[in-house]
Amino acid sequence: MNIRDEVQAVIFDNKKGRVLTLLVQKRTSKSSHPHWRLLKGGINKGETKTDALRREILEETGLVNIEILDEVNNYEFVFGGIRHRVSSFLAKADSTQPIKLQKSELAGHVWIERARATKLLYWRNEKESLSKLDRFDSHSDSSVKLNV
Secondary structure (H helix, E strand, O other): OEEEEEEEEEEEEEEOOEEEEEEEEEOOOOOOOOEEEOEEEEOOOOOOHHHHHHHHHHHHHOOOOEEEEEEEEEEEEEEOOEEEEEEEEEEEEOOOOOOOOOOOOEEEEEEEEHHHHHHHEOOHHHHHHHHHHHHHOOOOOOOOOOOO
């Protein structure tokens, strides 16, 4: 079985005490209705996980001012005869930056509070990755307060 290593971003912003999470609507070939997702993509040969994450974020959203804080979750799944190994990272961004969606893959985006984001996410593994956000309320960046 082929293996594909991937990275996923739990992108958040903390504005005036409110923690907002970025969700994207991923286009699928099998469904006319796009699902709300965390941003995710493959790791190219020779890339580190964080290099791949920065590249995917830039390609799919146009965001450049990203602070990757920590790896928060790992999971695997099999789809289409491929074993996907996903590493999820917590990444801080400025929600006022303009978003330039990669239209071939994404249908929309939203900055939303975590509780609502959890309800919108389609996949259980992504909900689990998002739930790790509350473990970083005392992260080394003292300006980040994740009491949600």
